[in-house]
Amino acid sequence: MKILVCMKQVPQKDAPLKLNEAGTWIREDLSYEVNEPDAYALEEALRQKEKHGGEVVVITAGPARAQQVLREALAKGADRAIHLEDNAFVALDAANTAGSFAAAIKDEKFDLIFTGLQSDDYGYAQTGVVLAELLGWPHATIIMQIEKTDGGIRVKRELEAGYFQFVDMPLPALLTIQSGINKLRYATLIGIKQAKNKPLRKIALAEVQSAIGVNMQKIERLYVPQKTKNTEFLEGPPAEVAKKLVEKLRNEVRVL
Amino acid sequence: MPDVILVILEQREGRLNRVSWETLTAGQALAAETGWTLEAAVAGHGVTNFANEVGGKKVARVYAVESPKLEPYTPDAFAAGLKQFIESKQPKLVLMPHTYQVRDFVAKLATAMGRTAISDCIGYKKDGDKLLFTRQMFQGKLAADVSFSCEAPWFVTLQNGAFRGDKVEAGAGAAPVETVKVEIADGTIRNKPQEVFKEAKQAVDLTQAEIIVSVGRGIKEQKNIELAKQLAEALGGELAASRPICDSGWLPMDRQIGSSGQTVAPKLYLALGISGAIQHLVGMKGARTIVAVNKDSEAPIFEIADYAVVGNLFDVVPPLIEEVKKARAGA
Numbered sequence: 062m063k064i065l066v067c068m069k070q071v072p073q074k075d076a077p078l079k080l081n082e083a084g085t086w087i088r089e090d091l092s093y094e095v096n097e098p099d100a101y102a103l104e105e106a107l108r109q110k111e112k113h114g115g116e117v118v119v120i121t122a123g124p125a126r127a128q129q130v131l132r133e134a135l136a137k138g139a140d141r142a143i144h145l146e147d148n149a150f151v152a153l154d155a156a157n158t159a160g161s162f163a164a165a166i167k168d169e170k171f172d173l174i175f176t177g178l179q180s181d182d183y184g185y186a187q188t189g190v191v192l193a194e195l196l197g198w199p200h201a202t203i204i205m206q207i208e209k210t211d212g213g214i215r216v217k218r219e220l221e222a223g224y225f226q227f228v229d230m231p232l233p234a235l236l237t238i239q240s241g242i243n244k245l246r247y248a249t250l251i252g253i254k255q256a257k258n259k260p261l262r263k264i265a266l267a268e269v270q271s272a273i274g275v276n277m278q279k280i281e282r283l284y285v286p287q288k289t290k291n292t293e294f295l296e297g298p299p300a301e302v303a304k305k306l307v308e309k310l311r312n313e314v315r316v317l
Numbered sequence: 318m319p320d321v322i323l324v325i326l327e328q329r330e331g332r333l334n335r336v337s338w339e340t341l342t343a344g345q346a347l348a349a350e351t352g353w354t355l356e357a358a359v360a361g362h363g364v365t366n367f368a369n370e371v372g373g374k375k376v377a378r379v380y381a382v383e384s385p386k387l388e389p390y391t392p393d394a395f396a397a398g399l400k401q402f403i404e405s406k407q408p409k410l411v412l413m414p415h416t417y418q419v420r421d422f423v424a425k426l427a428t429a430m431g432r433t434a435i436s437d438c439i440g441y442k443k444d445g446d447k448l449l450f451t452r453q454m455f456q457g458k459l460a461a462d463v464s465f466s467c468e469a470p471w472f473v474t475l476q477n478g479a480f481r482g483d484k485v486e487a488g489a490g491a492a493p494v495e496t497v498k499v500e501i502a503d504g505t506i507r508n509k510p511q512e513v514f515k516e517a518k519q520a521v522d523l524t525q526a527e528i529i530v531s532v533g534r535g536i537k538e539q540k541n542i543e544l545a546k547q548l549a550e551a552l553g554g555e556l557a558a559s560r561p562i563c564d565s566g567w568l569p570m571d572r573q574i575g576s577s578g579q580t581v582a583p584k585l586y587l588a589l590g591i592s593g594a595i596q597h598l599v600g601m602k603g604a605r606t607i608v609a610v611n612k613d614s615e616a617p618i619f620e621i622a623d624y625a626v627v628g629n630l631f632d633v634v635p636p637l638i639e640e641v642k643k644a645r646a647g648a
């Protein structure tokens with residue numbers, strides 16, 4: 062199976078975020094890491110390849126710094142990488158990002174495309190699904206298991222509130238992968254060494270420009286959410302606090 | 318003709334889910350503010366009863382979007398059926414709940430129509446003629462006001478708990494209900510979904526609970542969970558936890574609240590020893606009333622608490638259980 066994994070570099074989870082002067086984006090002088098669900102998507106692709114053979118290709122869109130995500134993926138076992146390299150990719154909406162990916166892989170024939178189920182920065186949860194639609198492929202989201210079947214694949218979708226569902230799908234197909242679907246591997250020293258010789262194709266913005274339109278949605282303002290609540294602190298010895306709280310639950314919250 | 322706001326409610330397993338009503342509440346508020354007409358739709362096979370139920374609310378019209386091919390749910394059928402329906406009605410704004418089902422098809426639907434969806438919104442603002450939709454970014458550390466820069470229809474999905482489902486206004490009379498049959502061509506549906514099932518035997522749906530007592534790292538040891546359980550029982554509520562507690566196996570995963578667990582909006586959420594990491598807050602901040610007990614006065618949970626107790630939960634909870642029992646006994 063030939064599998065493409067779409068990956069994204071996002072600010073590190075604990076990185077303190079500062080707004081730019083216009084208040085429309087963050088200042089980008091911070092630490093980055095791979096978007097967590099994308100790491101699981103890559104791991105799943107590597108496992109599928111180990112089982113069924115084939116090739117794992119990783120793709121990302123972003124400035125030079127984003128290459129780190131591809132290098133790590135190659136070190137973990139991906140066969141080659143595609144880097145849509147330009148600062149402009151950071152500000153694209155999901156439709157344009159997906160359009161860029163579709164343009165970049167137009168001469169390739171993949172059986173499967175994996176993405177993480179959403180990104181930790183924008184959190185659209187859309188890029189994968191849009192890409193499937195642009196390619197005319199079936200898709201399934203929030204996947205927790207993938208098995209090859211005679212006619213295609215059987216995937217396990219996570220639904221709300223502890224429910225799941227198996228879905229049979231033909232190939233090619235696009236899947237968005239849930240964190241926790243597998244256990245992530247670490248890159249080995251040999252893997253890191255080998256990664257240096259693996260192909261990494263760079264694609265400039267101009268090469269996919271025709272697939273990019275005006276963003277259909279626009280961030281007008283980015284800000285730190287304000288505290289909206291008036292918190293009432295209940296004080297005193299525990300027995301007294303308990304009495305006060307029950308009085309609130311009874312008369313204000315009205316649940317008793 | 319005035320512009321139309323179309324709310325598409327979600328029915329699963331014989332009922333309309335709560336976040337659908339929340340979305341209708343948002344639609345009513347937006348209609349009041351914009352002067353646009355509010356219409357609603359339920360899609361599926363044999364959904365007239367659901368449409369009638371929605372017709373009891375303050376809406377101008379309800380559509381039952383019907384096709385046998387809409388059952389069971391597949392993204393192919395929903396995107397095809399709703400595209401046909403939306404193209405025939407041409408609403409300005411389409412609101413949907415940000416459920417797992419909607420997030421499975423909304424981007425496909427919007428793309429098929431050459432449009433975009435602003436997903437997982439927690440509110441809206443009217444800025445002159447411009448409608449802005451507020452969504453969380455960077456896992457809730459920042460918020461963004463987002464506008465559409467394309468033609469209608471505009472697709473928006475709303476986060477679970479962002480609006481109050483119990484605030485949905487009833488209509489003066491029953492709204493007209495119209496059945497719209499959509500044609501979904503053979504071969505459209507490529508996925509074959511199997512039966513929906515539950516993994517865990519005693520899986521609980523915390524989204525329906527009115528009272529939730531939730532524990533975090535501050536509970537310290539597995540045996541102390543019992544204390545929280547007693548409080549939950551006294552209150553007649555459900556027991557839940559933050560992710561670290563479930564990762565440790567002290568409570569099953571199906572009791573986890575937060576971005577990777579369930580998102581709830583109960584009447585009362587009582588957080589015991591939960592610091593309030595953003596991944597947890599996104600799952601419960603829609604609660605009507607939040608009570609937090611934590612010994613760290615700087616804990617972020619207090620930022621969103623209505624009632625705060627700075628103290629040791631092991632001192633506070635035992636007398637609280639007694640007081641609750643007394644109150645419930647009518648003392």
